[in-house]
Amino acid sequence: MKSSLDPSIKYIKTDILVIGAGGAGLRAAIEAKKSGLEVFLLGKEVLGCAHTGMAMGGLNASMVKPATPEFHSQITIEGGYFINNYKMVKVFGKEMPARIHDLESYGVIFDRLDSGQFYTWAGPKQKYPLNVCVGDYTGREMMQGLVDEARKLEIKYTDEFFVSKLLTVKSQVVGAIGINIRNAQSVVFQTKSVILATGGAGRMYKVTTNAMSNTGDGYAMALEAGAELIDMEMVQFHPTGMANTPSVLGVLVTEKVRAHGGILRNKLGERFMSKYFPKEMELAKRDEVSRSIYTEVAEGRGTDKHAVYLHVDHWTKEQILELIPDVYEQYKNTGVDISKEPMEIYPSMHHMMGGINVDEWCRSSIPGLFAAGEVTRTVHGANRLGGNSIAECQVFGRRAGIAASKFAKKIKNSQLPKEQIKKEQTRIFSFINRKAGVTPHVVEDKLKQVMWDKVGIFRDEKRLLQAKKAIAELKIEAKKMKTRTNLKERNRDLQDCLEIENMLATAESVVEAAILRKESRGAHSRIDYPEMKKEWEKNISVKKINGKLVTEVINVIKG
Structure with missing residues (x-):
């Protein structure tokens, strides 16, 4: 793509950009590709090595009676302590069996009994077994099937790529900017639709089941673009x-x-x-x-x-x-x-139940921005049931692909915002160009300890306020981060600097929501407010307005 913009930047034009190549991102890209539009898939990891591959137990789906979609939806709402998005839960329970058959068509071989019936097992809350699995390495096998299907469809893909910012024009997402991790080459994508599928934020905790790549990138980018986050206080251990x-x-x-x-x-x-x-x-x-x-x-x-x-x-x-x-x-x-x-x-620390607020078609409040997977708030409420995570990625990954395609077919590419690109370029390379400062691991280690000690399994006002103060100080310290080398090839420190700023933004939203919710519900357990209260059967919204986080209590969607 020819451009009058900075010649040191590579420009790529596409119809749909999928950011994140785990279970949700791959499924979204596969579905979007069916529309006939051009799809570009980006991942921080080598293709097939996303966090989804670490999932062990399986996927919940009503494949064997007496389990039904209605039963699946019911226990999901009960398990989520009644602050789930009910509309999305109903969609999830109804569509999940078909997504199992999709995965089988991609080559995933689920465990079956000698009779040919699916082998299912019952997790917590499951009166009837729902969990469909491949040994205790279901995520790995699922990823292999999704990757194989993406390759068959010849979906364009770049791995080891870090997206640092969504580009907006008149409050609509029109592209994204980031760097090739191998050589720090800056790349700008001009697109009609963006699907965020960047996963969770486990790395901001000292002890986590998560992959190194789960650094809250999607939450931070969505907040900066003007999107709303919901249920961020709900962090599962x-x-x-x-x-x-x-x-x-x-x-x-x-x-x-x-x-x-x-x-x-x-x-x-x-x-x-x-x-x-x-x-x-x-x-x-x-x-x-x-x-x-x-x-x-x-x-x-x-x-x-x-x-x-x-x-x-x-x-x-x-x-x-x-x-x-x-x-x-x-x-x-x-x-x-x-x-x-x-x-x-x-x-x-295992899973973020909260995330970008999307509807049942994975549309955020920002035109052009769609999202699926752990980066979103969808079906889990205050506690995720085992087997619902990599499952919801398939239902809503598909729906995101469909909705993003429909949106992209209705519009033309917008002009790119030159000033946003220039400003982001300056921010990215300031970490390399800075002559003196703190190395990123110093800030990261402090954040991990704060989140583990102050925003963990049990919480209270005193520790949450201490965490808020510590994170504010770390955000200032992070502005002084510098890489230990100015080399651009495989500069891990540069990626760390960018990820730490995202983790800090995500951590701040978790703490703000946790302070506001003055009760105990699901994963949010406050020793100073130990009871679950009916009046708190609400969601908490977090937005960034004029550079500051603003929280609000909102009604649960039960329609």
């Missing part, structure tokens, strides 16, 4: 992250373990869930199990590694290798044979 050695701290241990009879015990040998949730036991909701484990350790009944035990040593080794082969290998690699001794586990 998975109850079972590895804790037996620092090298694997926080690595996910699938819920499939507890769903198939795994037993939690403290260092005294007590099956402690009987004290907290005697009916549900290990299959209480994720937030409930996480709080129970936290309490056991805090009160001195944890192991010397600040953990509790998860037992499957009452299973046969054959059962272990059939049901959870990846978990077995994870522990074996650290010198633990889980067929003979228990796992040590502790909660790990």
Whole structure:
């Protein structure tokens, strides 16, 4: 594309730009490609290596009776403590079975019984089994199928690319700017529709199940473009992250373990869930199990590694290798044979239930901007059920692709905003050009500790206000970040600087929403407001107005 803009920048024109190449981004690109429009897919990672591939347990879908779409929707709303978007939940439950068949057509081979029926297992809240899986490595197999389909469709793709800003003209998204991570080449995309599918923000916590690439990029870019975020205070901690050695701290241990009879015990040998949730036991909701484990350790009944035990040593080794082969290998690699001794586990930051406010067709409040996956607020409410994450990516990834295509067919490309591009170029390379300053890992380490200590499983006004103050100070410090080298080839520090600013913006929105919600609901548990209140059956909105975050309590969408 010829342009009178900066000749050092590469310009690419396309109809639909998909930012993020995990489960939601790939599914969106696949669907958009069917429209006949030109689609360009961008990923920070090598194609196929997005965070979706780390998902273990499976996808919820009503594939085997007596489970029904209505039952799936019902338990999702109950599990989300009634602040879900009801309209989107109904769409999700209804359309999910068809998305399983889509994945099969892409080559994903789900586990089946000898009869040919899908093998399904029941997670928390599931009276009827919904979880369809491929061993305990479902995400990896799903990603392979999606990548294969994207390649068959010859979707244009660039990996190791960092998008730093959405470009807007008259409050409409018209493109994006970023850099090739390999060589820091600046690239501007001129497009009619943008689909954000950038995932979550786990890296802003000290202990997380998330991939390194989950740095809140989409939340930060959407806020800056004028979009609204919803439910940002709802941060899920998975109850079972590895804790037996620092090298694997926080690595996910699938819920499939507890769903198939795994037993939690403290260092005294007590099956402690009987004290907290005697009916549900290990299959209480994720937030409930996480709080129970936290309490056991805090009160001195944890192991010397600040953990509790998860037992499957009452299973046969054959059962272990059939049901959870990846978990077995994870522990074996650290010198633990889980067929003979228990796992040590502790909660790990896992999922952002909140995100960009979109409707059932993944349209944000900003024309031209669509979003899908963990970067959005869709079906989860105050607590995500296991199996609903990589599932909703398929339902709403497809819908985002359809809606973005329809929008793109109605409009022409807008002129690019030269001043925005110039300003963003200056910001990006200021981290390399700066003569003196702080290295990015210093700021990142401080942020991780603040979020873990002050905005964790249990919260209160004092710690949240301390977090707010600390984040404000870190935002100032981040303006002085510099890379340790001025080389542009593979400058990891440059990417870190950009990601840290995104994490700070995301963290700030989490804290502001958490301060406002003066009750305990799902993943948001406040020791100073321990009760769940009917009057707080509301959502919290976060917007950026005149450079400052503004929060507002809004009604839940139940139509």
